[in-house]
Amino acid sequence: MPSERNSIIISIFSTSSGNGKTITAINLAAGLAKEGYAVCLMDLDLQFGDVVDYLKLEPKYTIADVQRQIESKREDFDVKDYLTEYEHEGLKFSVMAPPETVWGAYRIDVTVVENIINQLKWFDFVILDLNAMFSALNLAMLDISTIINYIGIIDFLPSIKNFKVGYDTLIRFEYEESKIRLIENRSNSQKLIKGDDVERLVGEKFSHRLPNDFPAVNKSVNSGMPLMFAAPDSALTKSYKELARSYTNRQENVSPPVEQVEAPKANIFSRVLGMLFN
Amino acid sequence: MPYRVILVESDKSIRDNLSNTLKQSEDFDLLSTYEEANSALSQSGVYNPNLFLVDIDNLDNLRMLPAFVDIFPNAIILGTMTDWNANIGYRAQKAGIAGSVIKPFQPKEIIDSIKMYKKRGQFKPSPIITFFSPKGRAGRTTLAALLALSVAKKSNESVALIDADLQFGDLPIFFDLEPRHTVVDAVHDVKLLTPLAFVPYFHEVTKNLYLLSSPDRPEYAELVDAAGLVDVVRMAGHVFRYLFIDLPAGFNPLSIAISNFATINFVVAMINTGLEVAHMKRSLDLFGEQHHTNEHPIFTRVNPCNDEQKAKLEAQIAHPITAIFPNEYNLVSVANSGRILYGLPQNTLMMRTIDELADKIIAGEL
Numbered sequence: 001m002p003s004e005r006n007s008i009i010i011s012i013f014s015t016s017s018g019n020g021k022t023i024t025a026i027n028l029a030a031g032l033a034k035e036g037y038a039v040c041l042m043d044l045d046l047q048f049g050d051v052v053d054y055l056k057l058e059p060k061y062t063i064a065d066v067q068r069q070i071e072s073k074r075e076d077f078d079v080k081d082y083l084t085e086y087e088h089e090g091l092k093f094s095v096m097a098p099p100e101t102v103w104g105a106y107r108i109d110v111t112v113v114e115n116i117i118n119q120l121k122w123f124d125f126v127i128l129d130l131n132a133m134f135s136a137l138n139l140a141m142l143d144i145s146t147i148i149n150y151i152g153i154i155d156f157l158p159s160i161k162n163f164k165v166g167y168d169t170l171i172r173f174e175y176e177e178s179k180i181r182l183i184e185n186r187s188n189s190q191k192l193i194k195g196d197d198v199e200r201l202v203g204e205k206f207s208h209r210l211p212n213d214f215p216a217v218n219k220s221v222n223s224g225m226p227l228m229f230a231a232p233d234s235a236l237t238k239s240y241k242e243l244a245r246s247y248t249n250r251q252e253n254v255s256p257p258v259e260q261v262e263a264p265k266a267n268i269f270s271r272v273l274g275m276l277f278n
Numbered sequence: 279m280p281y282r283v284i285l286v287e288s289d290k291s292i293r294d295n296l297s298n299t300l301k302q303s304e305d306f307d308l309l310s311t312y313e314e315a316n317s318a319l320s321q322s323g324v325y326n327p328n329l330f331l332v333d334i335d336n337l338d339n340l341r342m343l344p345a346f347v348d349i350f351p352n353a354i355i356l357g358t359m360t361d362w363n364a365n366i367g368y369r370a371q372k373a374g375i376a377g378s379v380i381k382p383f384q385p386k387e388i389i390d391s392i393k394m395y396k397k398r399g400q401f402k403p404s405p406i407i408t409f410f411s412p413k414g415r416a417g418r419t420t421l422a423a424l425l426a427l428s429v430a431k432k433s434n435e436s437v438a439l440i441d442a443d444l445q446f447g448d449l450p451i452f453f454d455l456e457p458r459h460t461v462v463d464a465v466h467d468v469k470l471l472t473p474l475a476f477v478p479y480f481h482e483v484t485k486n487l488y489l490l491s492s493p494d495r496p497e498y499a500e501l502v503d504a505a506g507l508v509d510v511v512r513m514a515g516h517v518f519r520y521l522f523i524d525l526p527a528g529f530n531p532l533s534i535a536i537s538n539f540a541t542i543n544f545v546v547a548m549i550n551t552g553l554e555v556a557h558m559k560r561s562l563d564l565f566g567e568q569h570h571t572n573e574h575p576i577f578t579r580v581n582p583c584n585d586e587q588k589a590k591l592e593a594q595i596a597h598p599i600t601a602i603f604p605n606e607y608n609l610v611s612v613a614n615s616g617r618i619l620y621g622l623p624q625n626t627l628m629m630r631t632i633d634e635l636a637d638k639i640i641a642g643e644l
Binding site for chain 2: 131173
């Protein structure tokens, strides 16, 4: 029997799709596993989750099977048997796969997901890859999270609006500010808006900045491997390593935030940003 | 010139009341009143009327509307109802009349309703066009906005754009405006509204294009239930000639209820890692299980954007694709700065494809 312990639950959340949640979740899971921790990654983008495809896994069971077992109150059921293992060069972590069909996803019950996470106690870390919405499931997951990684790419005005609206909503819902970690993705890509402006807008600093490395991410997705294997030398890989270490008390010399690329002046942005400030 | 009116009303006290109202107004010349449509139909010709107010609470009258349209092609025909009923309103427009008014009414309401229905365009029910995407960042909202603009311009009929992406709707930013009313207000009030009183909930974005915005706080989305939104959509269909609805990403009670109801359901995915093709297929499978036949897949950011690529994608999803769009960098900066009304990159493949699709919508070819 695994020893009783409470896992650290880290959720990856954002308010726009395509912000790098899944890549972050996978590399955080891999990074923590590399540090020797027992890690479970749950793909809670139930309808259109990509974890299984990004890692080229072929799960025998999904969370829908677990729900069936829990609902039929089977006593000999062990959630452990329903996880899919990712393993490469000695690195291991577990994945809870999302249902195979959209309809299956639609039927997943929030209390069942909570129940499952309660049964995953032997893991040091449970990483939750959420989708971009304030749904009943996501709010329940944010409630039980130790840390919320709130991630954004700030290259597009609607995304920035949604980043601020989402953060303000989290605060209004009384999530502790210390629990929410703001992460800027593609922080060094060429864009019209600076991270500093967004910090000013949101009223909170980014706790971590991920550099842009599209080719590395592509390699990782195509090979089905986390960045540490697919692109070991990428600055993004290093940045994820630091992010993982920031949750382990094993931080070494954390490198300073990535330098911003000088952005061209754009008056229209300051004006609309000004509007958003009010 | 006052309107030359024939009033058809089954209920005597309402008939007397409405007659008095019309007689007191200089805008109307009440020619005759009838208890039922049959007599009105056979006798009114002698008066040369140009406006009929027909009680359509009476279903026999409702069934005779096509005959009115046929015999009096140059007259305006308005249905009158005691309470708004979306089914009856739809059947009345399907019969070819301008629209309906709620009684009792003031003379000005009739004048304003006639203006509104004339501005609406052809006297036909509205196509309801939804934009669904499995995940966000698919170009769904951009497509909805551009198509709505194009149809408004080309058809010269009224177009409503409803931002049903209730938590993170982006349409007000695209058009750089701050609307006073939102979907939440409309859903809250719809049961008490008349078609005429419904129009001010929409913000006039530009000629013929009207926007009903999403709320500014995600939690207000809780206040909108699927049934309420369906009510809003049905009334909007009565007062606007085309409805474009931007749905939230993924399947939820709201997107399912509205897409069940749609005439055309665009399913939009953006090519990025390639997994989007699988997401599209999963979505089409689910719609298929619900026996939908009106799904129209669209892929955005297709490169190269040509027939060969389209055929390849069609083979992958085992479904015909309605349109593919190339990446258009200029469009991002246009949408980014709220200049969508003024700064569109004309004469690009992107805009040509939009215009072609708009033509097909107007011609009813989809």
